[in-house]
Amino acid sequence: xxxxxxxxxxxxxxxxxxxxxxxxxxxxxxxxxGELICNVMLEKGIKNxxxxxxxxxxxxxxxxxxxxxxxxxxxxxxxxxTPTADAGITKVNxxxxxxxxxxxxxADANVNQRLCSTLVPIHIxxxxxxxxxxxxxxxxxxxxxxxxxxxxxxxxxxxxxxxxIERVLTIGVHGPKQLVVVFxxxxxxxxx
Amino acid sequence: xxxxxxxxxxxxxxxxxxxxxxxxxxxxAYTISRAKAYEGYDFKSISDNIAEVKSYAASHLxxxxxxxxxxxxxxxxxxxxxxxxxxxxxxxxxxxxxxDVKKIVKSKSMVSEEILLNKTLISAGISVQETDLGEWIxxxxxxxxxxxxxxxxxLTKEEVAHIFSGHLHKLNQPVIAExxxxxxxxLRKSFLEADMGISGxxxxxxxxxxxxxLTNEGNGRLTSTLPPVHVFLVGIxxxxxxxxxxxxILQALPKSATGQQITSYVSxxxxxxxxxxxxxxxxxxxxxIILMDNGRRKMYHDEKFKKTFQxxxxxxxLNVCPAFQLVGGxxxxxxxxxxxxxxxxxxxxxxxxxxxxxxxxxQCGKCSEVCPGKLDIPQMILExxxxxxxxxxxxxxxxxxxDVVSNRRLFHSLLRVASIAQKPFTKGQPVIRHLPMFxxxxxxxxxxxxxxxxPFRDVFKTIKQDxxxxxxxxxxxxxxxxxxVYPKIGEGVIVALNEKGYEVVFPEGxxxxxxxxxxxxxxxxxxxxxxxxxxxxxxxxxxxxxxACPTCTHALKVSFKELLQDDPGLAARAExxxxxxKDFSKLLSDLGGLTPGGDGVPLKVTYHDSCHLKxxxxxxxxPRKILxxxxxxxxxxxxxxxxxCGFAGSYxxxxxxxxxxxxxxxxxxxxxxxxxxxxxxxxxxxxxISGGLDKRNPGIxxxxxxxxxxxxxxxxxxxxx
Ligand code: SF4
Numbered sequence: 001x002x003x004x005x006x007x008x009x010x011x012x013x014x015x016x017x018x019x020x021x022x023x024x025x026x027x028x029x030x031x032x033x034g035e036l037i038c039n040v041m042l043e044k045g046i047k048n049x050x051x052x053x054x055x056x057x058x059x060x061x062x063x064x065x066x067x068x069x070x071x072x073x074x075x076x077x078x079x080x081x082t083p084t085a086d087a088g089i090t091k092v093n094x095x096x097x098x099x100x101x102x103x104x105x106x107a108d109a110n111v112n113q114r115l116c117s118t119l120v121p122i123h124i125x126x127x128x129x130x131x132x133x134x135x136x137x138x139x140x141x142x143x144x145x146x147x148x149x150x151x152x153x154x155x156x157x158x159x160x161x162x163x164x165i166e167r168v169l170t171i172g173v174h175g176p177k178q179l180v181v182v183f184x185x186x187x188x189x190x191x192x
Numbered sequence: 193x194x195x196x197x198x199x200x201x202x203x204x205x206x207x208x209x210x211x212x213x214x215x216x217x218x219x220x221a222y223t224i225s226r227a228k229a230y231e232g233y234d235f236k237s238i239s240d241n242i243a244e245v246k247s248y249a250a251s252h253l254x255x256x257x258x259x260x261x262x263x264x265x266x267x268x269x270x271x272x273x274x275x276x277x278x279x280x281x282x283x284x285x286x287x288x289x290x291x292d293v294k295k296i297v298k299s300k301s302m303v304s305e306e307i308l309l310n311k312t313l314i315s316a317g318i319s320v321q322e323t324d325l326g327e328w329i330x331x332x333x334x335x336x337x338x339x340x341x342x343x344x345x346x347l348t349k350e351e352v353a354h355i356f357s358g359h360l361h362k363l364n365q366p367v368i369a370e371x372x373x374x375x376x377x378x379l380r381k382s383f384l385e386a387d388m389g390i391s392g393x394x395x396x397x398x399x400x401x402x403x404x405x406l407t408n409e410g411n412g413r414l415t416s417t418l419p420p421v422h423v424f425l426v427g428i429x430x431x432x433x434x435x436x437x438x439x440x441i442l443q444a445l446p447k448s449a450t451g452q453q454i455t456s457y458v459s460x461x462x463x464x465x466x467x468x469x470x471x472x473x474x475x476x477x478x479x480x481i482i483l484m485d486n487g488r489r490k491m492y493h494d495e496k497f498k499k500t501f502q503x504x505x506x507x508x509x510l511n512v513c514p515a516f517q518l519v520g521g522x523x524x525x526x527x528x529x530x531x532x533x534x535x536x537x538x539x540x541x542x543x544x545x546x547x548x549x550x551x552x553x554x555q556c557g558k559c560s561e562v563c564p565g566k567l568d569i570p571q572m573i574l575e576x577x578x579x580x581x582x583x584x585x586x587x588x589x590x591x592x593x594x595d596v597v598s599n600r601r602l603f604h605s606l607l608r609v610a611s612i613a614q615k616p617f618t619k620g621q622p623v624i625r626h627l628p629m630f631x632x633x634x635x636x637x638x639x640x641x642x643x644x645x646x647p648f649r650d651v652f653k654t655i656k657q658d659x660x661x662x663x664x665x666x667x668x669x670x671x672x673x674x675x676x677v678y679p680k681i682g683e684g685v686i687v688a689l690n691e692k693g694y695e696v697v698f699p700e701g702x703x704x705x706x707x708x709x710x711x712x713x714x715x716x717x718x719x720x721x722x723x724x725x726x727x728x729x730x731x732x733x734x735x736x737x738x739x740a741c742p743t744c745t746h747a748l749k750v751s752f753k754e755l756l757q758d759d760p761g762l763a764a765r766a767e768x769x770x771x772x773x774k775d776f777s778k779l780l781s782d783l784g785g786l787t788p789g790g791d792g793v794p795l796k797v798t799y800h801d802s803c804h805l806k807x808x809x810x811x812x813x814x815p816r817k818i819l820x821x822x823x824x825x826x827x828x829x830x831x832x833x834x835x836x837c838g839f840a841g842s843y844x845x846x847x848x849x850x851x852x853x854x855x856x857x858x859x860x861x862x863x864x865x866x867x868x869x870x871x872x873x874x875x876x877x878x879x880x881i882s883g884g885l886d887k888r889n890p891g892i893x894x895x896x897x898x899x900x901x902x903x904x905x906x907x908x909x910x911x912x913x
Contacts, residue, residue, distance in 0.1 A: 016453065079468045083384060099454045109465040111474060114417040118410055119380075136454070140439045149400050149435065151267075151465040152416070155458035160410040162372060163450070164326035164344055165352055167218050170372045173325055174379065175410025175457065 009097040009132040010183055016100025017181060020158030021171055024100075026129065026183040030060025033184045037062065037089065037124055038069040040180055044122060046086040048072035052116045054091035056126055056188040078112045088116035088176075089124045092156075094142070095183070098135045102127060102156040102181065105143060109151030117156065123176040125156075129183045198523075198548040205519040206849060211346050215517050218345060222511045225451025226562070233443065235564070241440040243502050243566040249398070249431045250492050250501035256398040256431040257483060264401030264481055267463025274484040277307030283482060284309065284390070284423055288318055291421055291478070293388045297379075299407065299415040300324040301392030302505065303425050303484060305336060305527045306540060309390075321382040323411040325375050332359045338521030338529060340507040341449045346520050379411075387470070389419035394445065394504070395438050396430045396483070402462040403481065404438055406445060406455040413457050420467045421478045428488050429501050441504050444564040448506035491539040496575045500539075502565035503532055509559035509569055514836050514854045515552045515847075524549045531559050531569040538576050543583075550576050552850075554843050555711060556836035557807035574711065581713030595717060600703035600724060604647075648679035652698040655686055662695040664735035669725070669773075671744035672704050673875035681875060684898030685740050685776050687905075692783045694735070701728030705747035706755075711840075715755065722752040723762060731769040740776040740898050742804035742811075742874045748773035750808070775805060777873055777897055781814040790823035790904040797825055797900075798867040800858070800881065801834035802874035815873050815897050822904050828865040832857075839880035855884045862892065869893040871900055 014024040023040075027033045033056070041049065049066065051073050057063055066073050074081040082088060090113055094103035102125055106113055117123045133139045143153060160175030171177055205211060249256050261271040274280035280303075288296070296318055298304060310320045310331070322331040326343035330336060333355045337343030344352070349366040356364040356374055364374060391412060393403040403424050405412040416422055432438055446452040464479035491497045510516045510530030521529035526545055528536040531553055538546035553573045560568050648670050666689055674681045686696045706721025725748070731737055739745040749770045756762040774782065799816060806812045812834070819827050838844060838854030858881065862870050870885075872878050872894060882894035895903075 020453075020456070079472070083380070101454060101458075111417060111466045111468065114413060118413050118417060136442060137436075137439050140436045140442075144435045148267075149402055149460070149462045151462055153460040153462075154413060155454065157454050157456050159456065161408050161456050162325045163408075164324070164329070164342065165347075165349055165368050165371060166214065167221070167342070167345070168349075168368045170368055173372055173376055173409035173411075174323065174383070174414055 006129050006132055009134060010129060012097040013095055013100050013132060016098070017158060017179075018100075020100060020161075022100065022158045022179040022181060024181045024183075027185070029186045030056050030062065030184055030188055031065075032060070033126060033182050034060045034062035034065035036182060038065055038071070040124065041066070041071055041087060042069060044087075044178070046071060046122065048074065048085055049087045049089055049124075050074045050078055050082050050085040050116045050120060051089040052078070052091070052110070052112050054126075056091050056184065059186070059188045078115045082115040082119040085120050087122035087124060088120035089126070090116050091126045093127075094131045094133055094139060095127045095181070096133050096136055096139050096155075100157055101136075103139060103143075104152070104154040104156070105146070105150045106152075107146070107150055114152065114154065117154075118175050121172070121176055122178040122180065123156075124180045124182065126182050126184055128187065129185045130187065132183075195548060201523045201525075202519055202847070203849060205523050206853075208346075208520075210348050210351075211520045212518065214345055214348070215520055218342070219511060219517045222451060222508075226448065226508065229447035229451045229453060233447070238440055238444050239564045239566050242444060242504065242564055245433055245437040245440060246502040246504075246565065247499070249433050250498055252433075253428065253431070253489070253492060256433065257428060259398040260396055260401055260431060260483070262401075263399060264463065267401050268476065268479065269401060269463050270480045272480065272482045274482050274486070277484070277486045280307055280425060280482050280484050280486070281309055281312045283480075284425070285312055285316055287421070287423065287480065288313065288388060289316070291388065293318060293421065295382065295386045296320045296388045296390055297323050297382050297386040297415055297419065298327075299389070299391040299405070299411040300327060301390065301425050302337075302340060302527065303392055303427050304390065307484075307486065309425070321379065321386070323379050323382065323409075323415065324407070325372065325409060328375065328379065329355060332356070335522075336527060339510060340505055340529070340533075342507075346522065383414045383418050386419045388421040388423065389415040390423045390425060391415045393424055393426045393430055395432050395441055396426050396481075397432050397435050397438060399434045400462055402435060402460050404442075405459045405461070406442075406457070407459070408450075408452075408456045410457055412459050416459055416461050416465075418467065419477070420469050421480075422464075423480045423482065424461075425482050425484065428483050428485055429492070429503070445504055445506055448504075448508045448562070448564050487540040497535065497539070497572055499565070499567050500532070500535055500572070503567055504565055506564060508562045508564070509567075512558045512562055514556065514558070514838070515554055515850055518850055518853055519552070523552070531573060532567065535569065535572050535576065543576075543580065546576060547580060550580070551846060554803075554836050554838070554840040554854075556803040556840060558803075558834075558836065561807055574713075577711075577713035578715045582715065586712065586714055600701070603703060643676055644679050646679065648675045648682040649698065649700065651679045651683065655683060657686065657690050657695055659690050659693060659695050661693075663693040664695070665733070666694045666696050666736045666738050666779075667729050667731070667734040668696050668698050669702055669705075669729060669737055669739040669744060669748060670698070671739060671741040671875070673879065674740060678875050678878065678896065678899075680902070681740050681896045681898050684896065684900075684902035685738060688776075688780055688786060688898060688901050689738065691786055692780070694783075696738075697734065699728045699730065703728070705744040706751065707743045707747050710747070710751055718751065719755045722747070722755045722766070726752060726756075726762060726765050726769055729769060731765070731772045734772065736779055737769060737773045738776055738779050739773065740873070740896065741876070742775050742802045742809065743876060745773055745775040746804045746808050775809060775811060775873065777815040777818055778809065778811045781817060785817065785821065786901070786905070788821040788823065790825065791906070792824045793904075795825050795869060795904070796828055796865075796867045797869045797871050798828050798830045798862060798865040799833060800830070800837065800862070800870055800872045800877055802872065802877050803834070803836050803840075805873050806834050815871070818897055818901065819871060822901065824904060825900075828867050830861045830865045830867075832861055835861075837877045837880045839876045844880065851880075855880060859884050859888060863889060867892065869895050869900075871895055871897055873897050
């Protein structure tokens with residue numbers, strides 16, 4: 001039942017995200033996530049990536065997998081590396097099915113979370129399938145229930161876009177030009 | 193009245209094909225994408241929610257501000273209350289100088305445009321970079337935004353390429369993807385180098401001290417991530433009581449503004465967050481919030497304008513406005529454009545600045561229909577117009593005409609003279625031009641009706657009403673156009689109501705409903721008309737009062753009450769009249785409608801919704817039912833049937849150059865249906881549309897619903913006799 005429900009939410013999320021030019025995947029384990037990410041990056045010709053550490057990356061041995069695929073991984077000095085890195089990988093807290101939206105809500109408002117997901121041309125986001133929330137309304141309630149509203153809460157829905165010149169939709173202005181979302185079913189505790 | 197220079201700006205805007213093309217295309221696409229974005233959502237309940245939380249904030253404004261300051265301060269923010277734009281600018285300048293700031297990046301902030309912040313900072317030697325693409329283009333071009341959501345909608349890619357080439361000293365091709373790439377590269381440097389960020393917010397949550405920004409490009413995210421000093425410059429109207437109240441605005445704003453489910457980014461900032469300093473260390477940034485008044489409190493303390501607090505700045509009111517679509521934003525003269533912009537300009541700049549643009553409002557009400565904040569924009573503009581009229585007085589000719597209208601005997605004898613005077617002219621064409629007010633002269637694109645030889649008040653006496661055991665009595669309120677120009681409509685009304693078993697009376701003392709005075713800002717004369725008609729109609733003595741002109745019906749139902757609320761005796765009578773007044777098709781349908789029938793002769797018709805009938809009274813199904821119940825009549829819906837025809841009372845005299853193209857669009861939509869006739873329920877629309885068709889396509893007739901019934905059911909009536 002719960003699984004069915006999550007699958008339904010996932011499908012809704014995927015449809016919404018694809019509607020705004022995002023890519024969406026789902027895998028069973030953290031290790032499979034690593035594999036998928038490697039394939040996606042190789043396909044896109046990514047040579048180096050800024051990765052913001054989180055337990056899920058250790059669990060799936062993801063950093064190692066990426067390095068083994070011949071891609072350079074940066075895990076610190078983000079202020080220097082993110083402006084020129086080919087891509088950024090971060091784990092985000094929630095996903096809203098209603099609109100295909102990712103939610104960054106780290107309690108410590110880690111600035112690197114934002115650097116790795118905003119300055120890079122391609123953002124790859126990992127999120128637990130169980131972190132899917134049905135609606136925007138429920139998401140706002142959930143954020144409100146946290147001990148305090150995190151210093152920075154970021155909703156991300158698809159890549160950066162503009163229609164400021166002649167109302168023509170153009171993808172990729174200040175933020176990423178591509179957004180890849182990978183849902184991971186395996187539960188990994190986030191320790192902050 | 194609009195002055196010469198303003199008129200010149202209008203004609204320049206109209207001559208700008210680029211602007212008109214862009215605005216026109218956007219207007220059409222907007223309607224579709226907005227509807228799509230709201231699919232599966234209940235717009236009404238979302239906007240009810242917004243109105244509820246925002247009106248709560250508005251009526252507890254000081255409390256909200258205190259609470260916001262407390263919660264934001266508790267999270268480490270410095271909050272400054274700026275009562276004027278000058279205060280805000282000084283605060284930012286001092287801060288920048290204290291921190292030795294050289295480079296500032298800004299993400300969209302209308303408030304900073306409002307107070308011309310850039311000018312202050314730049315003249316202090318600080319570099320200021322707008323980072324929203326549209327704003328940046330406008331900044332480079334040395335202009336100001338023409339639209340709240342789409343600042344550079346008035347420029348083409350060629351113009352943008354030209355602007356870029358000039359400023360960046362390298363040739364830019366007019367290819368949109370390339371131009372966007374250039375912007376990314378150029379602005380990326382600014383983001384990385386900036387030592388201060390300034391941004392606006394879409395919401396400020398009192399409960400938690402949170403600021404919420406919606407952007408698509410990601411500039412809001414970067415501005416609040418990179419520079420070690422961040423200033424939020426926020427108008428006090430952005431306050432929202434509780435964190436979860438933001439949900440409603442998050443639901444509506446992207447859908448209403450750009451037809452998106454949600455913007456690419458929503459950033460919520462609560463207190464200072466860590467940032468990189470130039471020495472490479474990471475620590476909490478310096479974080480300031482300026483809550484600015486600059487004329488706002490005065491607006492929210494004014495009962496008639498309090499609701500402007502509910503505006504979430506989505507700009508949908510601009511996007512659907514027939515006048516805005518023709519002239520664009522720059523004509524409005526100040527930072528806030530369109531209908532809502534006119535109101536804001538009136539308070540945040542000066543009443544004088546609003547004097548010209550307030551004239552652009554057609555009072556068609558389309559904006560209120562789509563407003564997620566439930567603002568009655570036309571009503572507020574009218575209030576501004578009236579206050580101006582009271583303060584400054586109207587120009588002599590207008591004043592004279594309105595004085596005439598509110599003097600029944602004089603007005604009616606002039607009309608009778610006019611009907612004779614027009615004889616020497618062929619077809620009676622030009623005469624109406626000499627009549628007061630909205631009966632007067634128009635454009636070359638339109639021909640004008642003649643004043644009827646015999647006014648309805650005289651025709652009435654000759655109509656035999658054969659009603660046995662009448663069910664009741666209905667007073668007919670004719671209004672100027674039916675009385676003196678289109679008496680046939682009045683006949684149609686009587687015949688239909690007789691068929692329903694009611695006797696119709698025509699109270700002689702009735703006169704102009706005062707709408708011309710109301711819409712031109714002359715409350716005094718409007719009031720006189722209200723009293724005159726309340727006394728004449730004696731609503732106490734009849735079951736209903738019927739009018740076949742929605743503008744008049746609106747006056748009977750709504751305006752009279754408002755105009756007389758200070759006089760208890762008259763107010764009670766106005767209330768009685770209001771309750772009994774109905775527009776013809778509404779009354780007929782409330783009485784159960786006519787038994788379907790007609791002459792069966794095939795007639796293809798299309799229906800035009802009058803602004804007042806559809807939007808003020810919610811009547812649009814009733815007249816259509818009347819039409820489809822009439823045998824022989826085939827109804828073909830036209831595109832945009834409820835879009836204003838451009839008559840709008842005196843508008844067609846004030847702005848023939850705008851009324852003309854608005855009418856033309858209506859005529860195109862009519863012609864597209866291939867109908868033989870356009871049916872309308874408003875004699876004003878009838879005059880406007882038939883004036884246009886007469887010149888362009890005399891094959892298509894324009895006819896009032898009551899008149900159509902009269903024609904199509906004549907035989908039926910004879911048969912049953
Ligand atoms: S007045 Fe209404 S429609 Fe216009 S910008 Fe404000 S909220 Fe939007």
